[in-house]
Amino acid sequence: MTSEEYHVFQEFLKQSCGIVLGPEKQYLVRSRLTPVLKEFHLKSFKDLLRLLNKPSIQSKRLMIRVIDAMTTNETSWFREKAHFLELEEAILPRLITNQSRKLRVWSAACSTGQEAYSLSICIDQFLKQQPSAITQDIDIIGTDISENAIKVAKQAEYPEMAITRGLGKAARAGFFDQIHGGYKLKTEISNRARFQQFNLLKPMTVLGQFDIIFCRNVFIYFSEQIKKDILRRMAEILKPKGVLFLGRTEAMPSDLKAFQVIDGHHCQYYQKTD
Numbered sequence: 713m714t715s716e717e718y719h720v721f722q723e724f725l726k727q728s729c730g731i732v733l734g735p736e737k738q739y740l741v742r743s744r745l746t747p748v749l750k751e752f753h754l755k756s757f758k759d760l761l762r763l764l765n766k767p768s769i770q771s772k773r774l775m776i777r778v779i780d781a782m783t784t785n786e787t788s789w790f791r792e793k794a795h796f797l798e799l800e801e802a803i804l805p806r807l808i809t810n811q812s813r814k815l816r817v818w819s820a821a822c823s824t825g826q827e828a829y830s831l832s833i834c835i836d837q838f839l840k841q842q843p844s845a846i847t848q849d850i851d852i853i854g855t856d857i858s859e860n861a862i863k864v865a866k867q868a869e870y871p872e873m874a875i876t877r878g879l880g881k882a883a884r885a886g887f888f889d890q891i892h893g894g895y896k897l898k899t900e901i902s903n904r905a906r907f908q909q910f911n912l913l914k915p916m917t918v919l920g921q922f923d924i925i926f927c928r929n930v931f932i933y934f935s936e937q938i939k940k941d942i943l944r945r946m947a948e949i950l951k952p953k954g955v956l957f958l959g960r961t962e963a964m965p966s967d968l969k970a971f972q973v974i975d976g977h978h979c980q981y982y983q984k985t986d
């Protein structure tokens with residue numbers, strides 16, 4: 713891969729999914745794309761770039777595969793536990809009442825589904841303590857740019873290794889059924905969540921309005937400008953007083969007035985400004 717080809721690839725990835733690659737990532741790109749070259753019977757990186765630019769079904773397939781290869785789908789159950797505690801103790805009591813009202817939650821960049829399903833488990837636990845709360849109208853949507861990750865999320869089946877990351881034995885027994893080679897989420901938890909492929913760079917209004925957005929550990933890959941644009945558009949699809957959670961290492965740009973920071977009991981989060 714020449715440095716010019718690497719530069720073209722950097723631009724392609726930034727334009728197609730917002731991911732900004734530094735100059736030091738050339739080795740990573742090469743190692744992640746080598747299997748893709750083989751799969752598509754391409755001789756060189758130059759051929760790959762050429763095919764990506766051709767409008768064809770094959771090029772669309774290649775693009776999906778390249779994005780799958782270049783995204784980091786690292787996740788776990790109840791990642792950043794403080795967020796779920798805050799949700800259960802402070803936010804859900806405000807949003808889930810005994811008045812009929814639909815609660816809509818978006819796990820944006822949900823990877824293989826653990827975040828969206830952790831939200832479903834969290835809501836389930838809350839509802840069990842609040843029998844008078846209305847349970848039927850809860851909609852959790854998990855989206856991710858990676859088709860592969862979404863496929864895994866939809867199956868709701870996880871190998872032992874993935875299950876142990878963030879879940880104790882009691883939670884495993886309570887919310888999963890053991891199956892050959894791993895665990896399957898019980899349908900009362902998985903039914904509350906649905907998944908679709910979605911690129912955060914695309915218009916979001918098609919997803920509807922939300923009460924809660926979890927968008928964690930993805931902004932680290934984007935430029936400040938892309939991050940700001942996405943956050944501004946997220947504010948537009950949050951309902952009044954809707955809340956947003958970012959990853960611990962992801963700060964809200966100080967000049968973005970669409971959100972106000974809330975110092976919760978367990979963590980900081982953001983609320984749409986009136």
Ligand SMILES: C[S@@+](CC[C@H](N)C(=O)[O-])C[C@H]1O[C@@H](n2cnc3c(N)ncnc32)[C@H](O)[C@@H]1O
Pocket residue numbers: 728729730731783784785786787788791820821822823824827855856857858861910911912913927928929930933959
């Ligand atoms: C490190 S994972 C974070 C998963 C989860 N939110 C968590 O905190 O555990 C980052 C995810 O962002 C997704 N992603 C990257 N660029 C994206 C984009 N433009 N639109 C939607 N998802 C994207 C990746 O596919 C990956 O699954």
